[in-house]
Amino acid sequence: MPVSRPSDSVExxxxAAIAASSRSDQPVGLAVSGGGDSIALMQLAARFRPADTLRAISIDHGLRPEAKDEIALVAAQAMTLGIDHTIVNWTWDGKGNLxxxxxxxxxAAVRDWAxxxxxxxVWFGHTEDDQVETLLMRLARGSGIDGLTAMYPLTRRDGLQVFRPLLGLSRADLRDWLTQQKIIWAEDPSNEDTRFDRVRARQMFGHLETLGMTRKRLLQTVDHMQAAHLSLQEAALGFAKRYVRQDAGDLILAPEALELERADAPRRVMAAAFSWVGSRSYRPRFEQLLETVGQARKGATITLGGCIMTPDEGGAVRLMREAAATTAAVRLHHDAGQPLGVFWDQRWFLEGPVHDNLTFKALGEGIKDCADWRDVGIPRTSLMASPSVWQGARLIAAPVAGLSQGWSARIVADFHSSAFAIED
Known part of the structure; x- marks a missing residue:
């Protein structure tokens, strides 16, 4: 992991960071909040990429009145640079940790937009400082190798390539550069709010340096952890290619993949399988996996984490999405300028004749209106969790279940290419 060298120019x-990341003519998305790091990301990207290959997105959480001014700043700078800019509103439902x-x-907003x-x-503006703070917070939580990898410069998530070109630059370097270039940015007051773990980690860093835990040493630790983690992930990917088969939105795991007591690879693969099928970022606890797999091997059908595991032929198991665990997406109004597609349940993308007042949800009992579902060759339970299009109580389309009506559905990121966050 590189450490900032003041003698090197930011530009x-x-x-150098972006040279090996993608072709210069390949369109990329920029996540820009209006803070110094993300503003620097957008401004630097515009210096080295054609404007028509860049798109920017800002998320308004509606939590601070200043956010609208910050996003307006992004919009104004994006317009000056000739970069297309999108604003997406997000509202907290009051559940869980804010x-x-x-x-x-x-x-989710960035992924759907992309x-x-x-x-x-998609490029993000995480810096060297964010890397150090992430490591400190995960050390405090007792994280293992996976957690102590902190952030990779280049990885994959939900089928998207995630790139952090500022990870080798410090926050101070970027602000010095913005000042020299006379570029304005916004300061988020929550960056000084000690109620947040990241702020406390930032403030603690100065004390840790006196114990020899310098920026250089901490970044070396990240580098070592990433090397170890990559080896484990590559082994898991190879194991998954041998013993896991994808069938539309399901995974069929061979008996070898059920031997969780044996080694690290089957454990990683099983945890990744539940996350992928269940459309969740967090994996089930190991004890839960052991119990669930153990019952399935004895012939039981069991649910966990939005998934259904059931015995399959030859001692294998089939992992399916639980229809009841999905959430409907409603589009009341369709803008003619929007793409003719909807991202659903974090894995599926539906394309077709989008219009007002459509609902996208799991097919469920609507399968009775799909005359040809048996010809598809996918279990009924799986098809009931597949995407469908409704207008009120009327089923419009269920493309996976054989009722297309001009609609198609595809998995955005298949299991083997996305579950282990490894760049081929």
């Missing part, structure tokens, strides 16, 4: 280091919910809501605009890569 030269940024250019920061965690905001992170997930941010990612998929609908055919963007395969």
């Amino acid at each position: 030269a280091r940024f250019q 920061q965690a919910a905001a992170r997930e809501g941010r990612w 998929v609908m605009h055919d963007l395969s890569t």
